[in-house]
Amino acid sequence: MYKGLRRSVALLFTVMGGAAHGAYQLNLQEQQTRIGQDIFDLHTLILAIVAVIFVGVMGVMLYSIVNHRKTAGRQAVQFHENTTVEIIWTIIPFIILVAMAFPAAKTLLAMRDASHPDLTIKATGYQWKWGYDYLQDGVSFYSNLSTPRGQIENKDPKGEHYLLEVDNPIVVPTGKKIRILITANDVLHAWYVPALAVKQDAIPGFIREAWFKVERPGTFRGQCAELCGKDHGFMPIVVEAVEPEKYAQWVAEQKKKQAAAQLDPNKTFTLDELKAHGEKVYAQNCVACHQANGAGIPGAFPGLAGSKLVKGPKEAHIGIVINGKAGTAMAPFGKQLSDVDLAAVVTYERNAWGNNTGDLVQPGEIKALRK
Amino acid sequence: MEAVHHLDHGHEHHPAGIMRWVTTTNHKDIGTLYLWFSFAMFMVGGVMALVIRAELFQPGLQIVQPEFFNQMTTLHGLIMVFGAIMPAFVGFANWQIPMMIGAPDMAFPRMNNWSFWLLPPAALLLVISLFVPGGAAAAGWTLYPPLTVQMGMGMDLTIFAVHILGMSSIMGSINIVTTVLNLRAPGMTLMKMPLFVWTWLITAYLLIAVMPVLAGAVTMTLTDRHFGTHFFNAAGGGDPVLFQHIFWFFGHPEVYIIILPGFGVVSQIIPAFSRKPLFGYASMVYATASIAILSFIVWAHHMYTVGMPVAGQLFFMFATMLIAVPTGVKVFNWLATMWKGSLTFEAPMLFALGFIFLFTTGGLTGIVLSIVPLDVQVHDTYYVVAHFHYTMVAGALFSAFGAVYFWLPKWTGKMYDEKLGKLHFWLSFIFFNLTFFVQHFLGLAGMPRRIPDYALQFAEFNAISSVGAFGFGLTQLLFFYIVLKCIRSGEKAPARPWEGADTLEWTLPSPAPYHSFETPPVVK
Amino acid sequence: MTTSDASRYYLPEPSHWPVTGSVALFCMALGGVLMMNGMVTPGAVSLAIGVAVLVYMLFGWFGTVIRESEAGKYNKQVDVSYRWSMSWFIFSEVMFFAGFFGALFYMRVLSVPDLAGLEQKLLWPEFAGGWPTAGPGAQDPFTPMGAWGIPAINTLLLLSSGVTVTWAHWALKQNKRGQLNLGLLLTILLGICFLALQAYEYVHAYSELNLKLTSGAYGATFFMLTGFHGAHVTLGTIMLIVILFRCLAGHFKPDHHFAFEAVSWYWHFVDVVWLLLFILVYWL
Ligand code: HEA
Ligand code: HEA
Ligand code: CUA
Numbered sequence A: 001m002y003k004g005l006r007r008s009v010a011l012l013f014t015v016m017g018g019a020a021h022g023a024y025q026l027n028l029q030e031q032q033t034r035i036g037q038d039i040f041d042l043h044t045l046i047l048a049i050v051a052v053i054f055v056g057v058m059g060v061m062l063y064s065i066v067n068h069r070k071t072a073g074r075q076a077v078q079f080h081e082n083t084t085v086e087i088i089w090t091i092i093p094f095i096i097l098v099a100m101a102f103p104a105a106k107t108l109l110a111m112r113d114a115s116h117p118d119l120t121i122k123a124t125g126y127q128w129k130w131g132y133d134y135l136q137d138g139v140s141f142y143s144n145l146s147t148p149r150g151q152i153e154n155k156d157p158k159g160e161h162y163l164l165e166v167d168n169p170i171v172v173p174t175g176k177k178i179r180i181l182i183t184a185n186d187v188l189h190a191w192y193v194p195a196l197a198v199k200q201d202a203i204p205g206f207i208r209e210a211w212f213k214v215e216r217p218g219t220f221r222g223q224c225a226e227l228c229g230k231d232h233g234f235m236p237i238v239v240e241a242v243e244p245e246k247y248a249q250w251v252a253e254q255k256k257k258q259a260a261a262q263l264d265p266n267k268t269f270t271l272d273e274l275k276a277h278g279e280k281v282y283a284q285n286c287v288a289c290h291q292a293n294g295a296g297i298p299g300a301f302p303g304l305a306g307s308k309l310v311k312g313p314k315e316a317h318i319g320i321v322i323n324g325k326a327g328t329a330m331a332p333f334g335k336q337l338s339d340v341d342l343a344a345v346v347t348y349e350r351n352a353w354g355n356n357t358g359d360l361v362q363p364g365e366i367k368a369l370r371k
Numbered sequence B: 001m002e003a004v005h006h007l008d009h010g011h012e013h014h015p016a017g018i019m020r021w022v023t024t025t026n027h028k029d030i031g032t033l034y035l036w037f038s039f040a041m042f043m044v045g046g047v048m049a050l051v052i053r054a055e056l057f058q059p060g061l062q063i064v065q066p067e068f069f070n071q072m073t074t075l076h077g078l079i080m081v082f083g084a085i086m087p088a089f090v091g092f093a094n095w096q097i098p099m100m101i102g103a104p105d106m107a108f109p110r111m112n113n114w115s116f117w118l119l120p121p122a123a124l125l126l127v128i129s130l131f132v133p134g135g136a137a138a139a140g141w142t143l144y145p146p147l148t149v150q151m152g153m154g155m156d157l158t159i160f161a162v163h164i165l166g167m168s169s170i171m172g173s174i175n176i177v178t179t180v181l182n183l184r185a186p187g188m189t190l191m192k193m194p195l196f197v198w199t200w201l202i203t204a205y206l207l208i209a210v211m212p213v214l215a216g217a218v219t220m221t222l223t224d225r226h227f228g229t230h231f232f233n234a235a236g237g238g239d240p241v242l243f244q245h246i247f248w249f250f251g252h253p254e255v256y257i258i259i260l261p262g263f264g265v266v267s268q269i270i271p272a273f274s275r276k277p278l279f280g281y282a283s284m285v286y287a288t289a290s291i292a293i294l295s296f297i298v299w300a301h302h303m304y305t306v307g308m309p310v311a312g313q314l315f316f317m318f319a320t321m322l323i324a325v326p327t328g329v330k331v332f333n334w335l336a337t338m339w340k341g342s343l344t345f346e347a348p349m350l351f352a353l354g355f356i357f358l359f360t361t362g363g364l365t366g367i368v369l370s371i372v373p374l375d376v377q378v379h380d381t382y383y384v385v386a387h388f389h390y391t392m393v394a395g396a397l398f399s400a401f402g403a404v405y406f407w408l409p410k411w412t413g414k415m416y417d418e419k420l421g422k423l424h425f426w427l428s429f430i431f432f433n434l435t436f437f438v439q440h441f442l443g444l445a446g447m448p449r450r451i452p453d454y455a456l457q458f459a460e461f462n463a464i465s466s467v468g469a470f471g472f473g474l475t476q477l478l479f480f481y482i483v484l485k486c487i488r489s490g491e492k493a494p495a496r497p498w499e500g501a502d503t504l505e506w507t508l509p510s511p512a513p514y515h516s517f518e519t520p521p522v523v524k
Numbered sequence C: 001m002t003t004s005d006a007s008r009y010y011l012p013e014p015s016h017w018p019v020t021g022s023v024a025l026f027c028m029a030l031g032g033v034l035m036m037n038g039m040v041t042p043g044a045v046s047l048a049i050g051v052a053v054l055v056y057m058l059f060g061w062f063g064t065v066i067r068e069s070e071a072g073k074y075n076k077q078v079d080v081s082y083r084w085s086m087s088w089f090i091f092s093e094v095m096f097f098a099g100f101f102g103a104l105f106y107m108r109v110l111s112v113p114d115l116a117g118l119e120q121k122l123l124w125p126e127f128a129g130g131w132p133t134a135g136p137g138a139q140d141p142f143t144p145m146g147a148w149g150i151p152a153i154n155t156l157l158l159l160s161s162g163v164t165v166t167w168a169h170w171a172l173k174q175n176k177r178g179q180l181n182l183g184l185l186l187t188i189l190l191g192i193c194f195l196a197l198q199a200y201e202y203v204h205a206y207s208e209l210n211l212k213l214t215s216g217a218y219g220a221t222f223f224m225l226t227g228f229h230g231a232h233v234t235l236g237t238i239m240l241i242v243i244l245f246r247c248l249a250g251h252f253k254p255d256h257h258f259a260f261e262a263v264s265w266y267w268h269f270v271d272v273v274w275l276l277l278f279i280l281v282y283w284l
């Protein structure tokens, strides 16, 4: 009977829920992992129980409202205090709770068992992007929101995956237990992919873990779930699950791409080369705060156009970019960017938006200034 | 009741005009101040909620920038909790407790005045913070570091505002505890006190126990910001999660601070309009105390996703679920009180019934949240937002509306317009559900809270929610009108306008005399 | 003013002291914020105004209370009210300190060992944990504060001050005014000695041990706990001085002296907190 109830409630929700991505979706997203499915069922069960409680309690109230009205000529019956009744209505909820606690604890224990992973990926939250390091396969990259600004500002029509799309999704093999080591670089973030039933806070200075095992290929979307400042709503997570062979291919490609993208730190670059590369680095790492026009956001983030520091001696400028400024949102980018990237972005800043200093910073200078 | 009333006694050397309100030591004046202040803050916090809802009406950024959106969310939470709901109930306590226990006033009338007059400067600090460079604090009302360490000077203003609010609450609570323990009329034993007084006594203890802890937490934030300490910084051996533990050690009892006096109000209203005594008085008292005690050992259910050991998750899950038992006792008691009563449905009763209906909904979603695997799915999504608006708006706020309608005749000596009161209830009830019920679905489907813009699959429900919010807000203008109308041109109210009401305050004439019971009544 | 027929209650007249205090706190808060955010001069002005108004308010308010007390307006009922309120005020202070002790416990028992644990090796490969520590990112080594020098002396000072204040209380109950004044004076002196040694200890910590507020978990908890305690001792000492002046002015009766008792309760509370500090911060 209980099984039947559970199944029919589940059915009801599937019907009401409609397609997983449709509008008016009423329930949890369609789950892609075993644990996720367990959680989904647990939710259905708990919801059914509390729904029954709710209907019962409100039924009694409604009965009183309808039948014990003064306008229906009712005289109040002056009874009160009854120890038996009071004990019963203390014990029964308690028993119900115990009944709920068992499946809950079981699912929880299964959920927390991250032992024996096949693949470990480190995910780092930055303001406002995610960085991924495949610890076994040696692949590293950043994952930024790829929705164009115009869509957010309502200038262009919004795409299908508005706000839930990134430039570099994280790719994982199906059928493998993936462990994610989650940490943050600046403030709290949270790594949240509903369809994989994972949500774990990213805490700067600490590593926390989560895991999932996707059964079939697909693309799953989530986003940062812990308030992390201005662009908290704009740091999505996209997970692409592919067959293991395809995954191996992808790793090989990534490695090749990374090698190709490596710019030689010992080379001497021209101003135009540095400016061109620097503009890209700036667009990836700095625009969120200092804005594309270098004007910043008054009060919160300083403008770099015309900034005394940017137009002044190189050392101070390079210093703040490498080391950041403690207690502010300005992170130490020395840890995130290569010497070439840093040289390029500093050069770009010193020559963009009317900061025409004509200065040129070579990677070697950055190397010398790193501690 | 042989109380002697000197209606015009002792008014001679009282200052007039505004100074009367600034210097008053009278519990009724101070209660009135609290209530008007609370209403003003409700408007301010409500307008902020409307900014939030307006921005969320459609996907895309339309009205405000993300950083301002975050400031709105933060201030909305802080102002509603500390500026609107808590002062509203302190206002009721000030008006009612002396009248309900047969005392002339509060134990410390001058300190009572200070408890109130600390609120405007604190509110002012919060409002000023909107206009300083960098804007107001934008780290959520939970003020989690390290984001708070990054904020501008708005954060410091917020921290000091919290300090001052804490002082106010602690002094107010000490006053209430002392009044209840020491100023009861002869014969008014503890177990004869009206439940509203009991719930406030217990709430006051909660406040005294947790407000200093909050003060400590924000003080550590302040030193981390400006004096280089590392409480919440791993590089120094601290931990951002430490703040969360301290905050929620305050924060969870805080949610019961918000709801317990509401329980008290409902426990006065239901018997009065059922024309029956409360079914289980003693068990109601014990249930309230159990909720308060349990509230100290469940705090980490707000932190299931920080990565605590599984044993911790299990402990906090079980402890949290346990709270359903005493809360259930309360709900069942109200039902048993109504059972075979002679019910009528004036506005206070409607709000009390709405309270039971909607608070139970919120409580049951609380049970869903208390279960770790489910919470991990919906933590920091709109499911949580829906849960706490069901408990705080449909719970605390509805019971506050009920309390106003219930006691307004006693305070003003005039009746409110019953038709409009009922209309206020029904509009509030409908728009409330329109606003917040759909947020459950948003949360289940994965919409995070505290975001100014969202993916397309969330568009429909957000639009509905925003429409509901504006409807709910407009409805509150009706409430304002009803209260004004009652004060100005209401019909004369009798001493006991409600047939079933039997506590001490109804033995006084309406409006109640300036000093409630100068000669203590004798309670048999 | 109304004293009711049964004279059970005392209802004070309207008063402008509370709102004065609110103005003071507002100015202080604003001043503090400005000073911490680089607007030092306007901030200092606002802070100074705030403090001045606060001092004025305290004199005025307590002066009123003392006058009322001496005029015999506080009967048994009011006395009991004062007792309840002081007890719960002290309880709120206990909870304030509990927050900071909780932070100390958390760091020592949870976060520092966690940071030194296996899971965190990826981030802090070299950190070995242990207590005292300035954390995995610390660059500036420091020497922790030993327990058996000044802190031990301070423990003795505070414990004996607890005795002297009780001695004074006995005297008051038997109306031995000389012993009363002497006991109070001794208590105050012991308190001042404690504060002086504490100040010396801070200077020592900064100049010789390189132990600073910024010295990670240890420095933060050490200075916050001892600092807030020191602030409470300072407040207690000031209150004792006020009581001494009142005693010299002939206030208090053997059976009616709640102000004295309140201050001595407070003093004992500060004493107990110190014992906990000595054991948990300095010793263990
Ligand atoms: C008035 C305020 C109030 C009240 C009363 C409650 C009551 C409860 N709350 Fe809620 N809660 C909040 C305000 C409140 N909450 C707020 C503000 C937040 C979010 C803060 C933030 O992050 O900003 C929050 C968040 C919150 C969370 C964290 C969610 C998250 O962030 O992931 C959890 C998790 O356990 C929770 C649980 C509960 C429970 C179990 C109760 C219980 O007390 C409910 C008990 C009541 C009932 C269960 C119904 C009646 C009982 C019966 C009819 C008996 C039979 C029932 C059973 C056998 C089940 N709450
Ligand atoms: C008891 C406290 C309380 C109350 C009463 C409310 C009331 C309301 N809240 Fe609540 N809310 C919180 C406490 C409260 N809230 C807390 C603690 C948070 C978490 C903050 C955080 O994440 O840090 C929160 C967060 C929160 C969010 C999530 C924000 C986010 O995550 O970004 C939303 C979104 O819909 C919301 C909406 C509303 C609405 C529409 C109301 C309405 O009920 C308000 C209705 C009132 C009015 C509208 C004002 C009165 C009317 C007028 C002034 C007339 C003018 C009106 C018109 C012209 C229409 N609130
Ligand atoms: Cu990152 Cu929110």
Ligand SMILES: [Cu+2]
Pocket (backbone or CB within 6 Å): B251, B252, B255, B298, B299, B301, B302
């Ligand atoms: Cu809680």
